[in-house]
């Protein structure tokens with residue numbers, strides 16, 4: 001790997017470069033920060049379209065099979081889904097606090113905010129696990145365990161599988177993003193404990209914060225679409 | 234160039250230090266973050282994949298010599314499917330962006346590297362992993378679904394290695410996304426002082442537009458293939474007609490990426506042609522702004538035309554009409570480019586070096602490929618030509634006659650910059666002519682075959698089509714020779730080619746102001762740009 | 778990076794409170810029968826919530842016009858995909874309910890595409 005410290009341009013002081021982790025090919029820390037942020041936003045656009053494929057499928061099947069869709073709604077646990085929504089909102093707040101604390105070089109506050117965010121994130125996944133477990137017990141997992149014969153609305157048992165498939169695909173992909181996010185937060189936590197983030201350099205906190213909020217936004221749409229608007233055609 | 238404040242700070246011990254000789258050993262390559270070295274890694278990898286895909290083409294062209302065919306139909310199905318998959322996802326999509334653009338964009342805009350050098354290296358590794366999955370599928374016996382993986386055949390019925398190939402494409406998609414993301418950020422944030430948007434070389438413009446498509450389109454093919462894979466594993470899913478799923482939804486999602494993807498496979502080539510035509514006409518590109526914005530227009534329009542692949546699937550006729558009209562609109566920015574290249578040559582001092590020969594080939598063949606696209610965008614004619622060899626000929630005129638020509642042209646144009654050496658002039662001209670002749674002999678008969686009604690993807694055909702098929706196979710062997718000869722003289726040039734010097738073509742552009750090959754950080758001092766792109770001396774201004 | 782905006786605790790907590798209240802609202806409204814308006818209300822609230830998260834938590838408000846353009850472009854492309862795809866389904870001539878696997882009680886015979 002080319003070492004960032006072997007070559008610094010004439011404009012950049014070596015110490016500034018070290019404090020801001022400036023890499024050799026950037027002229028200024030500002031340029032590096034702006035590039036990282038634009039890159040992160042571009043990445044989030046790809047995420048929007050990645051989830052977009054599933055949202056498109058959802059819209060198509062919901063519109064052509066409204067009755068089958070309604071028949072699935074009684075299996076959606078609004079209490080758990082609503083709790084999870086609140087949990088994720090809290091995690092977004094603590095993530096935003098982590099970024100703010102890093103911007104102000106408040107080392108302890110960064111660590112505490114990150115730990116809170118991870119606790120909320122884990123809580124979300126635990127609740128999600130129980131929801132999945134219920135679906136498994138009730139035989140509502142298409143392909144693996146779907147009880148067509150005992151589905152309460154037999155005439156919609158087939159199409160309901162499509163909608164349960166979408167439920168698992170969308171929430172599962174969301175949960176996978178949460179798990180990745182928790183991994184990234186662990187990395188941030190280690191770095192924060194080592195006091196690596198301060199007002200001069202907090203790019204990773206800000207970037208992973210954007211990712212975390214994006215995952216929150218996905219859930220903000222999944223919750224009403226999957227849990228709330230089901231039983232009305 | 235007078236516009237550059239250049240201070241020479243390289244240590245001169247016998248030979249000048251450049252990105253190739255600065256470090257040695259395989260580690261210096263596999264762990265490099267230098268965009269130029271990564272470009273070289275990509276050139277080697279995609280060339281290998283090109284010959285893998287080409288080998289299958291050779292095999293099924295031999296198969297098609299006789300009406301009953303040489304191989305059993307199952308083998309034939311796998312050959313053409315794997316040819317398409319390897320060529321599209323592992324050659325054409327990365328061809329120019331990951332190689333020439335990777336090498337040139339930072340130099341052309343006066344930067345030391347791309348914005349994210351480590352992500353650039355990561356994208357190469359991701360590409361290799363994806364390629365290995367796909368090669369695994371090839372070795373185990375291949376895929377017989379066609380490169381389009383249409384459900385429910387691919388999800389439920391096919392007994393071939395769909396998962397491995399689809400997973401390979403899924404992985405390689407992220408390589409493409411990261412390349413596009415890197416270009417977008419680089420063009421926005423890494424331009425040298427004075428390098429305004431209106432001074433960007435058109436090659437940078439076209440690759441920026443390509444980057445947008447890669448970023449906006451590729452995630453959709455990723456999720457689509459993922460859903461397909463779930464469906465294949467779990468044997469139930471959203472495209473499964475047995476439970477009311479709609480296979481056409483798969484096509485919608487697939488073509489939402491794969492139509493724009495054909496512009497990933499042509500826009501960078503158009504950028505190359507703009508550079509070459511300007512250099513060898515010794516003239517500023519006619520209507521710079523129009524050419525630049527036509528790239529952006531193509532990128533945007535490409536996302537609203539995908540339904541033209543689905544006219545005969547049962548898509549709504551209202552949707553078909555809309556898609557048909559929108560598809561024809563793509564002809565406008567494409568034609569702007571062709572007309573402006575032609576106008577650039579008009580009254581220029583045109584020279585016929587090898588890159589220019591490829592550019593001529595591109596312009597003619599792309600025009601044929603583009604105009605036959607209009608036939609296919611027309612609802613009534615598409616009913617007759619859909620799924621025939623007419624379609625095959627059409628997209629090969631664009632993909633091979635366009636993109637591969639441009640790739641070869643670009644490689645010949647920048648080879649002295651990449652390697653510091655010149656290649657054999659007569660041999661390169663000879664092989665350029667071979668490629669042109671071989672290409673037309675291969676694919677023009679396929680227009681006629683399609684017009685006569687020969688369907689694509691069939692292992693056998695009626696005896697009356699044999700003459701044209703034999704012509705096509707004959708052309709393919711000439712085309713193959715045209716691709717092998719450059720391999721020989723390029724390798725030869727590495728050791729025996731005369732030194733090129735910084736600017737063998739007397740071209741304009743920042744990349745020609747550095748030494749050949751450039752140093753690791755491209756410029757000793759960040760250049761300051763004071764002039765327009767393609768500022769070729771006094772030009773007779775053509776008003777029009 | 779001195780140019781970066783640091784949000785106040787006050788605004789962050791306010792946004793959090795708004796999000797919690799909107800979550801409660803959307804759950805409550807979903808229990809009231811509003812016909813097709815249930816979907817509209819749920820989606821409008823979701824859009825408001827997402828905008829709050831994006832605008833303040835993600836700091837779109839304080840970013841450059843370029844970043845704003847990128848965000849808008851991402852959403853426009855998502856809209857293109859959903860709108861054009863569904864427009865096909867909305868204008869097809871045959872009726873899905875007439876397919877053999879479905880309940881065909883009040884639909885006419887299937888018309889060929």
Ligand SMILES: [Cu+2]
Pocket residue numbers: 491492495538539541542
């Ligand atoms: Cu197309």
